[in-house]
Amino acid sequence: xxxxxxxxxxxxxxxxxxxxxMLTGSIVSSLxxxxxxxxxxxxxxxxxxxxxxxFLKHFGALDLFVDEPSVRAAVEDRRMFxxxxxxxxxxxxxxxxxxxxxxxxxxxxxxxxEAIGTSFFVxxxxxxxxxxxxxxxxxxxxxxxxxxxxGVYEVQAGVLDAAYLDEWAGRLGVTDLLDEVRRRAQQI
Numbered sequence: 001x002x003x004x005x006x007x008x009x010x011x012x013x014x015x016x017x018x019x020x021x022m023l024t025g026s027i028v029s030s031l032x033x034x035x036x037x038x039x040x041x042x043x044x045x046x047x048x049x050x051x052x053x054x055f056l057k058h059f060g061a062l063d064l065f066v067d068e069p070s071v072r073a074a075v076e077d078r079r080m081f082x083x084x085x086x087x088x089x090x091x092x093x094x095x096x097x098x099x100x101x102x103x104x105x106x107x108x109x110x111x112x113x114e115a116i117g118t119s120f121f122v123x124x125x126x127x128x129x130x131x132x133x134x135x136x137x138x139x140x141x142x143x144x145x146x147x148x149x150x151g152v153y154e155v156q157a158g159v160l161d162a163a164y165l166d167e168w169a170g171r172l173g174v175t176d177l178l179d180e181v182r183r184r185a186q187q188i
Contacts, residue, residue, distance in 0.1 A: 013058040020046040033151030133174040
């Protein structure tokens with residue numbers, strides 16, 4: 001199945017299961033900034049244990065590889081888990097919503113967009129930037145993550161909430177990376 005088809009099917013399954021979600025990661029930074037290839041779809045889900053069976057039922061028809069015992073354990077522990085399309089190699093990485101303050105903030109600020117022939121929730125551009133910078137910091141200041149953040153910043157510059165970016169960059173310890181993104185964006 002193509003990645004756009006996999007994404008549309010995942011969104012339909014989440015909506016049918018009544019699971020609140022938000023796409024994030026490189027697919028969203030590509031929609032909001034500079035496109036780049038990726039082989040995974042990152043989705044933050046609000047998935048209480050009691051909704052697990054319904055969630056699995058709606059994804060069952062997609063013919064994806066699912067290690068159900070591992071997924072159950074990950075949901076209970078609020079850890080990332082994935083489903084894999086064995087034909088294409090694409091995967092869906094599910095990130096359970098955590099009680100982290102930033103996680104709660106960005107989930108509350110998610111926005112609905114129309115793309116690839118469907119409607120779905122994504123992180124707000126500011127939160128995409130901040131999460132990319134957070135991942136950059138966690139991965140030795142990854143140039144790829146910083147480039148994704150810069151792409152979103154450049155494309156969305158006219159609509160970004162600078163105060164929100166500054167506040168959360170400070171709280172997340174990525175102010176220096178945000179400053180770098182801003183400097184590079186001004187050089188264009």
